[in-house]
Amino acid sequence: xxxxxxxxxxxxxxxxxxxxxxxxxxxxxxxxxxxxxxxxxxxxxxxxxxxxxxxxxxxxxxxxxxxxxxxxxxxxxxxxxxxxxxxxxxxxxxxxxxxxxxxxxxxxxxxxxxxxxxxxxxxxxxxxxxxxxxxxxxxxxxxxxxxxxxxxxxxxxxxxxxxxxxxxxxxxxxxxxxxxxxxxxxxxxxxxxxxxxxxxxxxxxxxxxxxxxxxxxxxxxxxxxxxxxxxxxxxxxxxxxxxxxxxxxxxxxxxxxxxxxxxxxxxxxxxxxxxxxxxxxxxxxxxxxxxxxxxxxxxxxxxxxxxxxxxxxxxxxxxxxxxxx
Numbered sequence: 001x002x003x004x005x006x007x008x009x010x011x012x013x014x015x016x017x018x019x020x021x022x023x024x025x026x027x028x029x030x031x032x033x034x035x036x037x038x039x040x041x042x043x044x045x046x047x048x049x050x051x052x053x054x055x056x057x058x059x060x061x062x063x064x065x066x067x068x069x070x071x072x073x074x075x076x077x078x079x080x081x082x083x084x085x086x087x088x089x090x091x092x093x094x095x096x097x098x099x100x101x102x103x104x105x106x107x108x109x110x111x112x113x114x115x116x117x118x119x120x121x122x123x124x125x126x127x128x129x130x131x132x133x134x135x136x137x138x139x140x141x142x143x144x145x146x147x148x149x150x151x152x153x154x155x156x157x158x159x160x161x162x163x164x165x166x167x168x169x170x171x172x173x174x175x176x177x178x179x180x181x182x183x184x185x186x187x188x189x190x191x192x193x194x195x196x197x198x199x200x201x202x203x204x205x206x207x208x209x210x211x212x213x214x215x216x217x218x219x220x221x222x223x224x225x226x227x228x229x230x231x232x233x234x235x236x237x238x239x240x241x242x243x244x245x246x247x248x249x250x251x252x253x254x255x256x257x258x259x260x261x262x263x264x265x266x267x268x269x270x271x272x273x274x275x276x277x278x279x280x281x282x283x284x285x286x287x288x289x290x291x292x293x294x295x296x297x298x299x300x301x302x303x304x305x306x307x308x309x310x311x312x313x314x315x316x317x318x319x320x321x322x323x324x325x
Contacts (some may be wrong), residue, residue: 006031007317008038008213010177012204013187014059015038015194019066020303021187021218024310026067029280030317032123033177034063038108039135039163039197042149044055044081044091045172049100054129055108059194061094068119078119104213109171126174128198134170137161148193152226155167161192178207183317186217186249188304191236192227196243205244214320216251219310221259221295225271234281241285253312254289255304263302290316300319 009030011021012039025032038055040046045058065079067127078097082088101111109130116125120129135148139156152160178184189195199205208215219233228236233254240249267273282289292312296305 001069007182008180009183010035010116010181011185012198013189013195015189017060017189018187020104020306021067021185021309022063022198024306026122028310028314034123034125035174035183035198036060036063036125037194037197038127038129039133039148043148044095048095049132052099053132054102057095057098060112060127061098061124063117064116066122067123067160068123069122070119084120088248120259126171128174128201129168131171134164135161135193136164139190139222151193155226158227161196163197163200170201170203175203178204179211181211181213183213184208184211184215185313188218188220190224190227191239199240200243202245205248208248214250215248216253217249220274220275221255222267223275229271232278233279234285237285237287238256251290253290255294257293307323
């Protein structure tokens, strides 16, 4: 249950970046709500979506695992992916449980709530919408690519992304959570296929502008081939503005240390390079820059450090509250 006396923090996102943030935030005394994209159409998620006409469960599953205080063995079971067997191969146990619970309770949100209770999840997890939705991209050359998993593969520059069916009805609880938040965090992740699918849902963009809380975007550290090749930090912000208008973001969190040369070479093989922080342009866009050493040095890939980022965001929350007092 939410505690009215605790500061309200909302995290919006999907993909692999969001659980990293949440694992750190869950240990702080905050009232935490996660608003998660359900536009995934690849792998197990995509198959369940097609067969059962339910919203994609994959990103929700990873958020449940990140916020759960269940026994490690139970979480291993929840995240287990079947390797063999005709019908089950590639399916994740957690996705199947979410599909089953949706069927038992008759509703995707109820299914998430029940599984969250069973796995002792910290805070509330809300899908951005309680319906099946599809992501499309219009490319610079005017062609349309459909399906979240197909968009980065096209190799073309993305002009904009949009959802069908239009308009997607966001969960009223999600819109309300954003409006009532003390701090809204836009999680790092694939800009066009994890971050923007939430923000372009009607009413969410408005809620981000109307909220009394501070809205902070945790910027990606590396560019992503097929989505943000050559993008600077300001290009990420501009893409969000182009989709939902200005005034929806207040601050950006950036990593302010050099990226290790060996790591850069490894990423260069995937046509990815460090995101350049073009300070002047960010300031021209009206964005406050918050910088810190926020990368986990022990990872084999470049990941935000769960606890460093959480610490930075919570200290931001505290300084905002001190201003109000």
